[in-house]
Amino acid sequence: MNHFVFPKWSNFAAPALVIIALIVPGYALSVVYYGGSPRTTDVGYEPAQPVEYSHALHVGKLGIDCRYCHTTVESSAQASIPPTQTCMNCHKQIRAESRKLLPMKQSHATGMPIEWIRVHDLPDYVYFNHSAHVTRGVSCVSCHGRVDKMQVVYQKETLSMAWCLDCHRRPEKHLREQEFVTQLDWTPGEDPLTYGLRIRERNNINPSTDCSTCHR
Amino acid sequence: MSKSVIIGGMIAALLALLPLLFIARARVVRSDRTRIHLIQDMDNQPKFKAQSSNPLFADRRAMRPRVLGTVAREQLNEDTRLYLGMSNGEFVPTNPLPITEALLKRGQERYDIFCAACHGLAGYGDGMVAIRADELQEGTWTPPTSYHNDLMREREDGHLFNTITNGIRNMAAYGPQIPAQDRWAIVAYIRALQRSQNAKLEDVPEELRASLR
Structure with missing residues (x-):
């Protein structure tokens, strides 16, 4: 038992x-x-690109402005990947024989675009507009991080809707004078919030949080 | 309690730590593997977006270049003074845009973006890219021209505009990269740069002269 x-x-x-x-x-x-x-x-996505282009060298060391290549960022929704011709502006002479530049030279000779891999990819029902942000004083660095220090570009921020809304509700954290938007290492030299609030009030920046602002 | 239950429980607890470890790793390590996309929603729709690829065309571009021989609306650009810097086959001597402070500021900004890399911020031909080309001892490299000599000072505005638009020697054509109005703004700013480096005391308004010394 x-x-x-x-x-x-x-x-x-x-x-x-x-x-x-x-x-x-x-x-x-x-x-x-x-x-x-x-x-x-999503964060930390760092795809290997068809050309080993280093932003750290071109932007960080040589100080080339973002808009030298991404020419449409102030006037259109897309910042635009530059055409191969933009590379050739310098590389027709500089390091013209480098093996790393072979895909670029091929593209230039054949007219076939270099198929860069997209790093920052929003859902297809989100209509983000670069010019709307850049011309209002939101710096590249707010969404893309310190690209001037990246050998290979990777995703720094989440690009989630909560993250977008955080800034749409309190944009003062990311506002600066329009002339400094492409200076990724720039700091206001005072309390960033007071500075941002001043810019926000002066330029009357009140981003919408309506659904149709981004989803249409 | 039987030993096997205790051991089983401990193994389960250890295995349960694995997902947390993987998550922690994914949060600190960068990776070139495709992003994990748990909930697809309609994130990737079968449509063509700007600069995406379309296998239907030989060059795989979804965005189609202009058809040869066609002109888009409002892009006839028939004003040769504004779009070619020429009038009756001659370079226009002066800028067709009114010279305002706003135009000069715009010109300065555009100059710093597109020109300063080679020509240097003050226009002496000592930009970072030119310095880099010297470092690499590139044989075919022609150093960028300084703006501060009599030849450059006497060039017509239209000539400078033409050089920016179509390039010269090493320098590539910047017409496709910079809109015509901005190219004229740059020409105006280059004129300001030239004066700034070749000025006499009499050029400065009298009330400001004291501040120079």
Whole structure:
């Protein structure tokens, strides 16, 4: 008859179950919350590009302005990947024989575009407009990070809707004088919030948070 | 409690740590692997966006270049003074745009973006790219011209405009990169640069002269 008696450890079963019941949902929640967050799935995407172009060299060291290549950023929705001709402006002479530049030379000779891999990719139902942001004093650095320090461009911010709305609700964190938008290392030299608020009030910047602003 | 239950529980607890470790790794390490896209929604729609590729065309461009021999509306650009810097086959001597402070400021900004890389911020031909070309000892490199000599000072505005638009020697054509109005703004700013480096004391308004010394 002895095996009909509960074994001694069954005294711990009830408290153990309570502990498990507390831990398991918390664990499941954190796996879903952290695992599904764009900071895990999207940030840090750093695709290998067809040409080993280094922004760190061209922007960081040589000081070429973003708009030298991304010419349409102030006038259109797209910042635009430059045509191969823009590379050739300098590389017709400089490092013209470099192996790294072979895909570029081929593209220039054949007229076939270099197929760069898109790093910052919003969902197709989001209509982001570069010119609307850049001409109002939102710097490139706010969304793209310190590209002037990147050998290979990677995604720095989440580009999630919560992240967009955070700035649309309080844009003063990211506003500066329009002339400094492409200076990625620029700082206001005073409290950034007071500075941003001043710019916001002067230029009357009140971004909309209506659905149709970005989804149309 | 039986030993196997304890060991089983410990193994389960350790395995449960693995997803957390993977998540932690994904949050700190950069990777060239395609992003994980758990919920697709309509994030990637079968449509062509700017600069995307379309296998239907030989050059795979979704955006089609202009058909040869056609002119888009409002792009006839028939004013040769404004768009070619020429009138009756001669370079126009002066800028067709009214010279205002706003135009000069615009010219300065555009100059710093497009020209300063080679020509230098003050126009002496000592930009960072020119310095880099010297460092690399590029044989075919012709150093960029300084604006501060009599030849350059006497060039017609239309001539400078033409050089920016179509390029010269090494220098590529910047017409496709810079709109015509901005090219004229740059010409105006180059004139200002030239005066700034070749000025006499009498050129400065009398009330400001004291501030120079």
